[in-house]
Amino acid sequence: MNRLRRLRQSPIIRKLVEETTVSVDKLIQPFFVVDGIKAREPIPAMTGVYRETPDTALAQIEKDLEAGVRSFILFGVPSEKKTDEMNFDFTAEQVRRIKSRFGSDLFLSVDVCLCSHTTHGHCGILDSQAHHVQNDQTVKTLARAALAYAQAGADCVAPSDMMDGRIKAIRETLHENDLDETLLMSYAAKFHSKFYGPFRVAADSAPDKTGKLKDRATYQINPANRKEALLCALRDEKEGADILMVKPGMPYLDVLYELSQKINKPWAVYEVSGEYASIELLARENLISAPHAHLEAWTSFFRAGAQMILTYGARSAREYLKNV
């Protein structure tokens, strides 16, 4: 008889035959720095995650480094909201402060998008009637943001807007400014998901429901479309992305598997706010063990082909690993 249970007899043999292993150096910690708040604010259902002030962000990063986290992604939330000609100084200043304090102890990525900067919460610049997002004008502004963050010392810029041609524009802008070392991580297969709910509270970026454009369906990928996700990823790879991403994670494991098989680039996956919060909420009801559930989710991402995970739980990973 083919006895597959022979290899499941003890923790030691189970560990030896384990095919994928979670470790904190494969995780990227997202964090929010918000302009104009006096104290840091918790985010609903997002245990251990805050809207940080510039000072509390530095203190939190220090704690995270002690917890073994080395990679971070910054979301800057300025207080000034505009419809055009946005200013990226607030986020660039955070990059400068963080890098001058911690240098190469951390790898700092910066999310590049306009949704936290606009009055209407969309990821781009609208036409005069506010009926649609203007692609090419938005791309120019995104390239300006990416340049500001790279010049401030970001190790990596990560556009999450889903406009066409932004990877090429950003890569060219970085090149023209002698910033060829800066990594470019593309949110290549970013779906029009309902799992971004808690994030939009954190980043002040929910689309305005009173306008003509009520959601992000005209720029993010339809959750039903696998082939379209592949087209986006192939395009972004060609345009010069160093790392490609699938987002969200768990509902899109098939996409992550297929794309990482077909495109030989490092793959990241974003376990988004709603995914993280759903595990935390189940744990609060004593229906699930949070450490085990987070590790199971992360294991599924590695098994499906990810090399790295953006997750709000990165700073707790060591604790989780100790407890299982």
Ligand code: PBG
């Ligand atoms: C902004 C952006 C979003 C996320 C990352 N960058 C939200 C959105 O598209 O509305 C989601 C992250 C999360 O839910 O954790 N474009």
